Structures are given as structure tokens and as C-alpha cells.
Amino acid sequence: MTTHTATVSTGRRLRGLGWHVLIIAMLLLLLYPIAWLLTASVKPTDEILSSLDLLPTRFVPENYSTALDGVAGISVWRFFGNSVIVAVGAVLGNLISCSLAAYAFARLRFRLRGPLFAFTLLTIMLPYHVVLIPQYTIFQKLDLVGTFVPLILPKLLATDAFFIFLMVQFIRGLPRELDDAAEIDGCGPVLTFRYVILPLLKPALVTTTIFTFIWTWNDFFSQLVYLNDPETYTLPLALRLFIDQTSESAFGPMFAMSVLSIVPVVLFFLAFQRYLVEGIATSGLKG
Amino acid sequence: MTTETLRRPPPGSADPAGSGRNRPRYRRHRPGIAYLFLSPWVLGALLLTLGPMLASLYLSFTDYDLFTTPNWVGLENYRKLFTDDPRFLASAKVTATYVLISVPLKLAAALAVAMLLNNARRGQGFYRSAFYAPSLLGTGVAIALAWRALFTDDGVVDSLTGQVGWDTGGWINEPDYAIYVLIILAIWQFGAPMVIFLAGLKQVPQELYDAAAVDGSGRWRTFRSVTLPMLSPIILFNLVLETIHAFQAFTPAFIVSGGRGGPSNSTLFYTLYLYERGFSQFRMGYASAMAWILLLTVAAITALFFGTSRRWVFYAGENK
Numbered sequence: 001m002t003t004h005t006a007t008v009s010t011g012r013r014l015r016g017l018g019w020h021v022l023i024i025a026m027l028l029l030l031l032y033p034i035a036w037l038l039t040a041s042v043k044p045t046d047e048i049l050s051s052l053d054l055l056p057t058r059f060v061p062e063n064y065s066t067a068l069d070g071v072a073g074i075s076v077w078r079f080f081g082n083s084v085i086v087a088v089g090a091v092l093g094n095l096i097s098c099s100l101a102a103y104a105f106a107r108l109r110f111r112l113r114g115p116l117f118a119f120t121l122l123t124i125m126l127p128y129h130v131v132l133i134p135q136y137t138i139f140q141k142l143d144l145v146g147t148f149v150p151l152i153l154p155k156l157l158a159t160d161a162f163f164i165f166l167m168v169q170f171i172r173g174l175p176r177e178l179d180d181a182a183e184i185d186g187c188g189p190v191l192t193f194r195y196v197i198l199p200l201l202k203p204a205l206v207t208t209t210i211f212t213f214i215w216t217w218n219d220f221f222s223q224l225v226y227l228n229d230p231e232t233y234t235l236p237l238a239l240r241l242f243i244d245q246t247s248e249s250a251f252g253p254m255f256a257m258s259v260l261s262i263v264p265v266v267l268f269f270l271a272f273q274r275y276l277v278e279g280i281a282t283s284g285l286k287g
Numbered sequence: 288m289t290t291e292t293l294r295r296p297p298p299g300s301a302d303p304a305g306s307g308r309n310r311p312r313y314r315r316h317r318p319g320i321a322y323l324f325l326s327p328w329v330l331g332a333l334l335l336t337l338g339p340m341l342a343s344l345y346l347s348f349t350d351y352d353l354f355t356t357p358n359w360v361g362l363e364n365y366r367k368l369f370t371d372d373p374r375f376l377a378s379a380k381v382t383a384t385y386v387l388i389s390v391p392l393k394l395a396a397a398l399a400v401a402m403l404l405n406n407a408r409r410g411q412g413f414y415r416s417a418f419y420a421p422s423l424l425g426t427g428v429a430i431a432l433a434w435r436a437l438f439t440d441d442g443v444v445d446s447l448t449g450q451v452g453w454d455t456g457g458w459i460n461e462p463d464y465a466i467y468v469l470i471i472l473a474i475w476q477f478g479a480p481m482v483i484f485l486a487g488l489k490q491v492p493q494e495l496y497d498a499a500a501v502d503g504s505g506r507w508r509t510f511r512s513v514t515l516p517m518l519s520p521i522i523l524f525n526l527v528l529e530t531i532h533a534f535q536a537f538t539p540a541f542i543v544s545g546g547r548g549g550p551s552n553s554t555l556f557y558t559l560y561l562y563e564r565g566f567s568q569f570r571m572g573y574a575s576a577m578a579w580i581l582l583l584t585v586a587a588i589t590a591l592f593f594g595t596s597r598r599w600v601f602y603a604g605e606n607k
Contacts, residue, residue, distance in 0.1 A: 020410070023403065027417055030475065034424065036443070037433040049442050101328035108321035116325075116332075123336055125527075127535055127585055129561055129578040133346060133571050134339035137353065157331025164328070189320050218427035220538040221558075225566055236428040240542070243432070251436065258429035269423055273416040280419075280479060281486035 041255040048251045060252055067256035071242045072230045076260065079238040083217060083261075086151050086234055090216040091209050093155030094163050098208065099201060101158045102167030103193050107179060117168070123161045128222070136225065150226045155212070163208045170204040171197060207279035210272050214265050235261040347576035352569045364576035375577070377552040378560040384466055385556065386533045389473035394525055397477040401484035402514070415485060419478035431472070431542035435459060438468045438543075459543060462553040469554060472539050480525040487521035488514070516601040523600050527592050534585055537562070557581060 032054075040048045041063055043056040051057075070076045104110070105117050139150040158164060174197065182192040220236045227233055230241060239261060242254055269276065322329065347364055349357035368375045404414055424430050438444050440457035448455055458464045491514065499509040515522075540548065540556040548555030548563075557577070565574030 019403070019406065023414055026400070027414070030418065030421060033430065033433055033437060033475070034420070036437065037429065040433070040436070049436060049439060050446075052443055052446055097327040097331070100324045104321045104324035104328075108318075108324065110318040110321040110325075113321075119332065119337075120328075123332075125531055125585065125589060126336070126340075127531075127578065127581050129535070129558060129574075130343055130582045131336055131339035132343075133565055133575050133578065134342035135335060137342075137571075138334070138339075140353070154331065154335050156327060157335055158328040159331045159335050189324070193324070214423060215426075218423075218538075220428055220541070221562075224541075225562075236538075239428045239432065243545075254432065255436075258432055262424055262427060262429045265423060265427070269416075269420065273419075274412070277412075277416055277419055277482055280482045 037255060038259060041252065041259045043252060043255075045250060045252040048255070063252035063256035064260075066250065066253035067260060071238060071245055074230055074233075074238075076235075076238070076257065078231070079233055079235045080260075082148075082232055083234040083236075086148050086223070087213050087216040089148060089152035090155045091212045093152055093157075094160050094208055094212045095205055097156055097158035098160060098163040099167055099198065099205065100193075101164050102171055103189075103197055105164065106168045106171035107192075107197070108189060120161045120164055123159075124165065132222075132225065139226070145226055146228050146232060148232070151216075151222060160212070163212070166207065167201060167204045170201060174200055203275070203279075206272070206275050210268060210276050210279070214268060217265055343575040343578055346572050347579050349572040350570075351572040351575070353571050354569070357572060360572070364573050365580075367573070368576060368580070374552060374555065374560060378548070378555045378557045381466060381548075381553065381555050382534060382536075382557040385470060385473070385536065386530060389470045390526070390529045390533050392470070393474045393477045393529060394480055394522070396474055397480035397525070398484050398518075398522075400477065401481045401488055404481075404485060405488045415482060419482055422476040422478035425472065425476040426538060428538060428542055431539045434468060434472050434539065435543045460550055462551040465544070465550060465553045468543060469536070469539050473533065473536070480529060483521060483525055484518065487518050491517045519600040520602060523592060523596050527589055530588060530592075531585055534581065 035054060039054050039056060042060050043051070043063075044058050044060050047056060047058075068076050070079065101120075105113065105120070135150070135154075136145070139145050144150055154160075178196050178200075179192055182196045187195065218236070220240075223234050223237055224240075227237060230238075233241065235257075239254070239257055242250075242257060346357060348359060348361055350360050350363075351357035400418060404411055404418070407414065421430075436442060438458040440460055442458075445455065445457055455461055455464050458468050495513045495517070496509065499513050504512065535558055536556055537558040540554050540559050541562075544550075544554040544559075546559075548559050558581075561574050561577045561581070564570045564577065
């Protein structure tokens with residue numbers, strides 16, 4: 001009897017061990033490109049493409065100082081600052097406008113609520129390219145192409161329907177009694193929103209912040225379309241400019257700059273990975 | 288303040304369970320405040336979504352070039368696209384290939400890893416986050432640059448495949464292989480659907496697995512008869528989102544091909560060609576027609592998924 005249990009548990013432990021070995025092997029393979037990018041950023045340029053070794057033969061931290069010098073006479077910090085302005089603007093825009101709209105859709109009554117909310121859900125599936133050209137024309141007529149306005153204003157006007165949907169779902173899960181109690185205390189919708197809903201909405205607001213920040217930080221397409229002066233370039237555009245100008249001769253500094261550009265995403269990821277992963281699991285957001 | 292309190296029904300008549308029937312009605316009387324909350328959204332929906340949608344539909348029938356007044360050309364843009372533009376047809380083919388191969392493989396990888404992780408006794412949270420990391424970083428320019436370097440001639444991947452006797456002649460410079468560099472990059476980001484599958488797997492009642500075990504079902508049978516049907520709503524959800532997503536892929540193709548969609552148009556994604564027509568050549572009418580074809584394609588495929596879902600999506604609690 002005892003020997004039997006012993007074999008069973010040894011077998012189970014071995015299977016558990018095998019499971020961990022399998023998963024870790026998969027992870028190593030999966031994370032290899034990221035590790036490669038990190039070590040490439042401190043390799044001598046001639047070693048980057050050809051060498052199969054992950055570790056450099058010679059450690060070249062100067063890649064980073066070259067990268068920090070930037071491109072076209074503009075420091076990397078400038079690009080960094082531009083990316084921060086765009087990302088923070090987008091985050092604030094989404095937080096304010098989407099929470100306002102979500103409260104109206106989830107709690108207030110008005111005649112067009114059904115059709116308008118259905119329209120919001122449909123726009124989640126709408127390819128950006130369909131609205132891009134007229135939007136571009138509008139911003140061009142207003143002389144705003146080349147500024148950050150076309151990148152931030154749409155967020156302030158709640159065009160990121162996914163976050164409205166996320167917040168509506170969340171508000172619907174909050175007990176109605178709270179609203180009623182606030183009303184008994186004399187709060188109208190504005191005060192109820194401010195003092196009851198908004199504090200409770202925090203988890204959804206955190207998810208919105210993280211995803212808006214990371215998506216905007218990684219975004220390339222709309223920044224490519226709207227920004228045309230290197231002084232206003234964000235990091236993704238600066239990276240591309242860097243390849244064009246150095247014509248691939250400076251791989252080391254280019255990867256150093258790449259690493260710098262993903263640092264905020266990695267930090268956000270490490271700091272919030274619990275919320276982040278749970279946010280996707282519960283709301284169906286994507287990376 | 289007092290008027291609001293007075294408008295309320297007397298306390299005794301309020302629904303004690305709060306289920307909503309006898310809820311205070313004041314909200315009905317103040318639709319204005321709702322539109323106040325909704326005002327940013329209304330502006331955005333009219334000026335940045337609905338208006339532009341209609342405008343781009345109109346522009347797709349014109350020769351708009353951003354600088355002069357658009358002239359009505361009827362279906363000319365559409366005719367040209369389908370009968371007189373080999374690059375458009377190439378871009379449609381490249382995108383179809385990309386969607387058809389990357390989406391199923393990505394979802395299969397996501398489901399397989401989710402099932403593996405679902406058995407975790409320990410460390411599931413850590414693994415879940417680690418597998419998700421590529422989904423976050425992979426959409427940016429930095430990883431696309433790394434990908435280009437990894438798959439370049441005599442680069443890391445080329446050397447490895449060469450060593451096992453698989454000589455592709457380079458990956459990103461070979462028209463037959465270049466698209467797979469981008470497909471592999473897409474599959475590599477299976478973490479996002481994986482996390483959603485994992486959440487779905489937790490919802491499958493253990494009793495169903497126990498019942499399957501009592502019936503003597505093997506692993507494959509259990510997977511076919513329990514896991515797949517119970518997950519089917521989530522499979523539909525992931526399928527729709529990933530497909531819409533894949534149709535709009537841009538950054539990796541732009542970076543890997545240096546913005547040109549080469550070699551020989553083999554990575555000329557639909558959006559890349561749309562960008563080229565619209566923002567390099569200022570053929571905005573033409574690009575608008577392309578945008579509308581994209582919209583109609585995505586809408587048709589989404590409708591197809593939902594239309595057939597009755598046959599293969601199983602909702603728990605539904606009578607069969």
C-alpha cells in the first residue's frame with residue numbers, strides 16, 4: 001500500500017517535472033528573439049547578423065551613447081518626449097471621454113441609447129483605413145497635419161469604442177443600489193458619476209490606461225501618416241529614420257535605440273502584468 | 288435637491304430587492320444630461336467616424352488627390368483595381384495568404400499552450416505573463432527590426448536552416464519565403480488569444496471532464512466532445528478579432544520590406560499598398576476605394592463567421 005502510493009506520487013512528480021521542462025523549453029524558444037535583441041544592442045556591428053552566439057565576444061556599451069545622440073541632429077530624448085506627449089494625451093483622452101460615454105450608455109436613459117450603443121460596438125470592427133483619408137483631409141484643412149492633435153483629439157472624442165464597451169460592461173456589474181443611495185442623498189447624475197461610479201471604475205480605468213499607453217507607444221501607422229517633421233517624430237518614426245540614414249551600417253546603435261524604445265513598454269508590463277493579463281482575460285482585449 | 292427627493296416614490300413602495308422594476312424614474316425626465324455625458328462621443332462619432340465613412344465612400348467614386356476638387360469618376364477606381372492593377376491583385380493575394388495561414392496557426396498555438404498551462408499546479412501566473420510578452424512587444428517597430436535582422440541572408444535563422452540542409456537562399460530576400468517571416472512573427476504573438484482561451488478553460492465545469500472519464504473517453508475524445516464545444520464561443524470571438532486584426536497588419540510588413548513590400552511584391556500587404564497609393568502618390572480616391580473593399584471584405588467574413596456559428600458554436604444552457 002505505502003509503496004504503491006510512493007510510486008504514484010513519484011510518477012506524478014516526474015510528470016510535473018516533465019511538464020515544467022517542456023514549458024520552460026517553449027518559453028526559451030519564444031523569448032529568444034527578445035534576448036537576441038537585448039544582446040545585439042551591445043554587440044559590435046559586424047557581429048550582429050552573422051554570429052549565432054547570443055553573447056557578444058566584445059561588449060560594446062558605446063552603442064547606447066551613439067543611440068542617445070539620435071538622428072538628424074535630434075537627440076533621442078526629444079523623440080522620447082514626443083512619444084510621451086502623444087501617449088499621455090491619448091491615455092487622458094480615452095480615460096475622460098470613454099468613461100463619460102460609458103456612464104451614459106450603462107446608466108442613463110435616453111431615446112437613442114440602443115442604436116447608438118450598437119453603432120459603437122460596430123465601430124470596434126471598422127478598419128481604421130476607411131475613416132483615415134477623410135480624417136486626414138479634415139486635419140489638413142485645419143492645418144493640423146504635422147502636429148500631435150490628429151493623434152490625440154480622436155481619443156478625446158471617444159473614438160476608441162473598445163474601451164467604452166469595456167467600461168459599460170464594468171459599470172453594469174456595479175450594484176444599482178449605490179446609484180439609488182446617491183440619489184437619495186441628493187446626487188444628480190454628475191455627482192453620482194463623480195463620487196460613486198468613477199472610484200469604483202478604477203480597475204477598468206487602469207486597464208484602459210495600460211493598453212492605451214502601450215498601443216499608442218507601439219503605434220506606427222497613424223504616426224507615420226500624420227507626423228512629417230523629424231522634430232515631432234516619435235520613437236517608432238525615429239527608429240525608421242535611423243535605418244534610412246545610416247543605411248544599416250550601424251546595427252549596434254540601431255538595436256540600442258530599439259531597446260530604449262521598448263523600455264517603457266517592458267516597465268509597464270512588469271509593473272502591471274497582473275492587471276494586464278486579467279484585463280485581457282475578462283474583457284477580451286488584445287495585445 | 289428637495290424636488291428630487293420629493294419626486295421619489297415613498298420609501299415603502301420601493302422595490303426591496305432593487306431588481307429594477309420600481310426604480311426611481313427621474314433619469315427618464317432628464318435626457319439632456321445623458322447627451323451632456325455623451326457629447327465628446329457624439330462629436331467623435333459624427334465628425335471622425337460616421338462623416339468620414341460616408342466621405343470615403345463618396346471619394347472612392349472620385350479621382351481625389353488631396354489638392355484639387357474631386358471629380359466624379361463612377362466605378363472607374365473599382366474597375367481599375369480589379370482589372371488593371373497587378374499590384375492590387377498581388378496585395379490582395381499576399382494578405383489572403385497571410386490571414387489564411389497565420390490566423391489558424393496562431394489560434395491553434397494559443398489553444399495548445401492554454402491547455403498545457405491550464406494543468407499547471409504551480410507557476411501558472413508567471414508562465415501566463417511570460418507567454419504574453421511577445422504579444423505586447425511584437426506589434427512595435429523594434430521587434431520588426433529584430434525580425435528583419437534574424438531572417439536576413441546569412442543571418443541567424445538562415446544559418447540554422449542552412450545547417451540542417453534547408454537552403455532557402457535567404458528568407459526576407461526570397462519571394463517564396465519572405466511572407467513566412469511575417470507569418471512566423473504573427474504566430475509568435477499567440478499570447479493574447481492564449482490568455483482568453485485560458486480564461487475560457489477555467490469556465491468548463493469539472494463535472495463534464497469527470498463524466499467523460501467515467502465514460503472511458505480518451506484524451507482526444509474528451510477534447511473533441513467536451514473542451515472544443517465548451518470553448519466554441521471563445522473560439523468564435525478569437526477568430527473574429529484575430530481575422531480583423533490580420534487584415535489590417537501594417538507595421539511588420541512595412542519595416543521588414545523597408546516600406547516597399549518586396550521582394551517581387553511578396554510582402555505587399557493590402558494596407559501597405561493602400562498607404563502607398565494614398566500617402567505617397569496622393570491618389571486618395573483610389574485609396575478610398577481600396578479602404579471600402581477592405582471594409583466590405585472584413586464585414587462579409589465577420590458575417591460569415593456569425594452566420595455559420597449556429598452550427599458550430601455551443602452556448603451552455605441552450606437546449607439542443
